[in-house]
Amino acid sequence: MAENPKKKCHQHSIDFLKFGFIASPTNQQLPFCLLCNQVFSNEGMKPSRMCGHLTKKHPDKKEKDLKYFLTLSKQFANRSSIDGMINKITTKNDDGLVASYNISLLIAKSGKLHTIGDKLILPAIREVISTVMYQDASSVVRSIPLSNNSVSRRIEELAIDVEQQLCEVLQTTEFALQLDESTLCDNEALLMAYVRYIHNGVSKEEMLFSKPLETDTKVFANRDYCYEQNQKELTDDRIFQQLCENNDEDDKLLLLHTKVRWLSKGNCLKRFHQQFDSIVELLEEYDSTLAEMVKMIRTDVAYLADLFEKLNIVNKQLQGNNTTLIQAKGVVLSFLSKLTLFRQNIAIVNLGGYLV
Structure with missing residues (x-):
């Protein structure tokens, strides 16, 4: 049995620009129309098909010269570059936001003042990046908000999220509830609630809430x-x-x-x-x-x-x-x-x- 011959792969040529086509930004083996931003198969990378597409789909542009399509090509390249920069900045800001939440969680667990983010952690990050990694730390530090208000807001949001997750689990799980009363060093009375339950085969004990009492x-x-x-x-x-x-x-x-x-x-x-x-x-x-x-x-x-x-x-x-x-x-x-x-x-x- 004779083997099927391999399909010929057409290569892009700069001459295709006169039909309004360039190589696709995502795949150089595919043609991309600058007028309708449509990507075609490799079979469409033929002069006859490109000319037919220009004539049928964009008849008002078929008389345009090469200079016109060259200008479109430069505009598309600039736009793609700007979009790439925006995506890069957005990704970087998202990473900084994730770092801000993670560091705020560490601050909450340590029991330190929220101002430690601005006063110690960010200067430490700047020192490590500039001294050890020999890079400019200004852009990285700016992308990680750790002011006193930011850290307080992050901790509050994390606490709300943890409480919501716990409540969702308790809604579908049997649990034991324990109420406890305590006093702080300044004799302020607190009511605390603990729950113990089994989740995924593991026994867990969590604090459900802690509320101040008007009087003990x-x-x-x-x-x-x-x-x-x-x-x-x-x-x-x-x-x-x-x-x-x-x-x-x-x-x-x-x-x-x-x-x-x-x-x-x-x-x-x-x-x-x-x-x-x-x-x-x-x-x-x-x-x-x-x-x-x-x-x-x-x-x-x-x-x-x-x-x-x-x-x-x-x-x-x-x-x-x-x-x-x-x-x-x-x-x-x-x-x-x-x-x-x-x-x-x-x-x-x-x-x-x-x-x-």
């Missing part, structure tokens, strides 16, 4: 009731802060605890023990009898602070993603085995009030 009803209501029953006045926070500053305390505020927050009591007792002397000094000005009673329980406070710190360590080990029942059981059993040792230590007065 559990903490402040119980505190006010306690003071009212004992006919005492509320402690002035500003006076206590000034006293802590005079005594060179590391912290200036006492922590309030809530029954909901699992680390709250331990942290509250630890802070109370650290500021014990300042607390007694302040109480002596308001109620000397109460101050003497507090002095008598100094050792008990130390023991409780240490014991609750141990409980906090256990609680932290029970938290986190992908914690299994077997791992949690091992942590609890390990802690139970140490309780006997803790009990023996508490019974020994000479330990100085600290667990080992």
Whole structure:
């Protein structure tokens, strides 16, 4: 059986310009009409077909000379060059925008001020490009917006996007919801919601939201009731802060605890023990009898602070993603085995009030 002969591939010639044709910008083997911007097959790269196309489709241009088509060719080349530059600039700006979002995410994870983008990151990028890569860094730096407002806006947009993705998953997945209450260092109350769910066979735990509460009803209501029953006045926070500053305390505020927050009591007792002397000094000005009673329980406070710190360590080990029942059981059993040792230590007065 005879083989099929290969088709002849026609080559472009500068003479085709008199018919209004040039080589296609995307494929030099195909003819391109400057008048209608149509690309033809390689078979169309014949003088007869080009002449026929000019006569039938563009009869008003068939009498034009070569100079006319040469001008069209230069105009098309300039337009293509401008379009290429625009596409290149657009791509570069898009890359800079992506870099801006990625760097903003890094800033958010680091917990640094948003101004670090303009003050440190961009100067560092400029230094690396100019010193190590020996290139002009001005155009690259301009394409990456990292001002304080830009970073804040990027972080907010990223947070909204993450929340939307999480909500979309929760709409089609069974999940467990946990509500938790906490207080910040300035005693501002927060309500936090966590969700745990299984996605693609993997157990995940995410924070759903964190919202400030107008009042921490559990903490402040119980505190006010306690003071009212004992006919005492509320402690002035500003006076206590000034006293802590005079005594060179590391912290200036006492922590309030809530029954909901699992680390709250331990942290509250630890802070109370650290500021014990300042607390007694302040109480002596308001109620000397109460101050003497507090002095008598100094050792008990130390023991409780240490014991609750141990409980906090256990609680932290029970938290986190992908914690299994077997791992949690091992942590609890390990802690139970140490309780006997803790009990023996508490019974020994000479330990100085600290667990080992």
